[in-house]
Amino acid sequence: xxxxxxxxxxxxxxxxxxxxxxxxxxxxxxxxMNALAAYNNLVTQQQxxxxxxxxxxxxxxxxxxxxxxxxxxxxxxxxxEIKY
Amino acid sequence: xxxxxxxxxYPADVERINPRLAKEIIAQYGGPDGELGAxxxxxxxxxxxxxxxxxxxxxxxxxxxxxxxxxxxxxVYKLTDGASMEELKKYGFDDFYAIRDKAIFYTDPTGNxxxxxxxxxxxDPVADLHEDLAAEQKARATYEHLMDLTDDKKVWNTLAxxxxxxxxxxxxxxxxxDKIQDELKCKKVF
Numbered sequence: 001x002x003x004x005x006x007x008x009x010x011x012x013x014x015x016x017x018x019x020x021x022x023x024x025x026x027x028x029x030x031x032x033m034n035a036l037a038a039y040n041n042l043v044t045q046q047q048x049x050x051x052x053x054x055x056x057x058x059x060x061x062x063x064x065x066x067x068x069x070x071x072x073x074x075x076x077x078x079x080x081e082i083k084y
Numbered sequence: 085x086x087x088x089x090x091x092x093x094y095p096a097d098v099e100r101i102n103p104r105l106a107k108e109i110i111a112q113y114g115g116p117d118g119e120l121g122a123x124x125x126x127x128x129x130x131x132x133x134x135x136x137x138x139x140x141x142x143x144x145x146x147x148x149x150x151x152x153x154x155x156x157x158x159x160v161y162k163l164t165d166g167a168s169m170e171e172l173k174k175y176g177f178d179d180f181y182a183i184r185d186k187a188i189f190y191t192d193p194t195g196n197x198x199x200x201x202x203x204x205x206x207x208d209p210v211a212d213l214h215e216d217l218a219a220e221q222k223a224r225a226t227y228e229h230l231m232d233l234t235d236d237k238k239v240w241n242t243l244a245x246x247x248x249x250x251x252x253x254x255x256x257x258x259x260x261x262d263k264i265q266d267e268l269k270c271k272k273v274f
Contacts, residue, residue, distance in 0.1 A: 010095055017093065020148055024252065027141040028259040060090045073090075080158035084095040084238075 001082055008053050010084070012060075015046045086147070093151040096242040098162045103177035106163035107193050108233050112246070113156045114190030114198035117222040123149035125203040125219060132207040135267070138260050145253050152246055157188050159242060210268075213261040220254035 022039040029035060050060060058072040059065050067073065112118040126146030130139050164177065164186045172181050179195065180186075190198035204215045227247035234240050 009091060013091065013093065013095055016091075020093070020144075021252070024141065024144055024148075024256050027137050027144060028256055028263065030137065061087060062090070063087065079090060079092045079154065080161045082092075082095075084097040 001077060005057055006082075006084060008049065008056075009082070012046070012049045012053060015042055015049060018042050019046055086150075092155055092158060093148070094155055094242060094245045096155045096158045096162075097238040098159065099236045099238050101165070101167045101171060102163050102234075102236060102239075103167050103172050103175035105175075105234055105236065105239065106160045107175075107177055107180060109156060109159050109163070109230060109239075109243075110188075110191060111193050111226055111230065112223070113153065113160065113188065115192035115226070116202045117219060117226050118192075118198070119149050119153040119156055119223075120190055120198055121202045122219060122223060123147075123153060124200075125205070126216065129205045129212045129216070132205070133212065134209055135260075135264060137263065138209060138213075141256055141260050145256065148249070148253075152249065155242065155246065159239060160188050161186075163239070209264050210261070213257055213264065216257045217254055217261065220250045220257065224250040224254070 019039065019042050022035055022042065025035055026032065026039060054060055054065050058075055059067060062073045114120055123146050126142040126149065130142035130146065133139050133142055164172075167175075167177070167186075172178055192198075203219075204212075206212055206215075224247055227243050227250065231240055231243045231247070234243070
């Protein structure tokens with residue numbers, strides 16, 4: 001897989017990880033306004049990177065984005081096949 | 085319902101093929117403290133968890149554990165992908181091969197199949213959260229054993245990430261338990 005694609009994927013994994021971490025934290029600290037602001041900011045970043053990636057390389061989610069012809073979801077690589 | 089994303093939570097990778105390590109890492113796929121058990125434990129306990137934050141936490145951690153199950157499978161896949169019959173034999177993978185080739189299955193490294201007897205749900209928030217806290221510590225210890233068993237830097241980094249997540253989950257479950265115990269202490273006036 002080309003380096004530029006790996007780099008976007010890695011940045012998505014980075015932001016996605018921060019979102020998960022804050023999501024769990026907010027479950028037990030729902031009144032932490034700073035954490036909530038950070039969460040909202042990161043979720044927006046995640047959406048932007050994901051849209052960008054999907055526009056260039058095809059769908060990451062199989063039921064949330066429109067597909068080019070032919071149906072793109074079946075294309076490889078699958079997550080376990082990618083070399084970092 | 086669940087939505088699948090065609091990516092791993094962490095860029096899990098390996099430096100080289102190692103079927104023996106693959107077999108050891110299966111411990112966290114279908115072993116007693118593995119990711120399958122973790123996910124199924126939390127995703128079923130949530131239905132009888134009384135508090136909203138408890139339901140959210142069990143849903144979210146149970147879902148993250150499914151992503152970890154996929155990471156473990158990716159490691160096992162990569163550690164055996166392309167391995168020759170000679171390598172499979174040399175690295176002690178021949179007993180797994182005899183039944184299922186390189187298919188990834190829910191067993192421990194000695195072949196014991198995963199069983200629901202590994203997990204618990206009692207419908208009691210204090211009992212269930214204590215079960216979850218213990219489970220996270222057992223999973224952390226298992227990851228440390230696996231890290232001791234490998235000198236593959238990329239595998240080690242992936243295991244270190246997963247180990248750290250167990251520490252975080254332990255922390256969050258501890259906070260949920262504290263909150264619930266405080267609530268139980270409150271005097272109820274009818």
